[in-house]
Amino acid sequence: MANAQYTFTSELWKWEARASRYFVSLPEAVSDEIEAMYGALAGGFGSLRVKVTVGGSRWSTSIFPDGKRATYVLPVKKPVRIAEGLADGDPVHIDLVIAS
Numbered sequence: 820m821a822n823a824q825y826t827f828t829s830e831l832w833k834w835e836a837r838a839s840r841y842f843v844s845l846p847e848a849v850s851d852e853i854e855a856m857y858g859a860l861a862g863g864f865g866s867l868r869v870k871v872t873v874g875g876s877r878w879s880t881s882i883f884p885d886g887k888r889a890t891y892v893l894p895v896k897k898p899v900r901i902a903e904g905l906a907d908g909d910p911v912h913i914d915l916v917i918a919s
């Protein structure tokens with residue numbers, strides 16, 4: 820199975836339980852497709868390995884299912900937020916490849 824690639828824009832949000840953590844929610848249609856195609860390959864906490872590009876920043880991480888939002892969420896670490904000038908509520912253009 821070829822690794823699927825997704826491109827989308829979504830809002831950066833701060834996790835209320837830990838204000839130092841920021842995420843982007845994947846669009847529902849993207850999350851549904853990823854779950855259908857790759858859900859059986861999920862690791863701990865339902866995570867899936869991904870490669871991400873935001874602007875000039877590229878990194879590998881995992882996406883996680885979020886039952887409250889009914890989508891996968893992508894963590895965006897501080898070095899990426901600083902490098903790309905991102906703040907809470909900003910739209911983020913994301914290129915994401917499933918690495919599982």
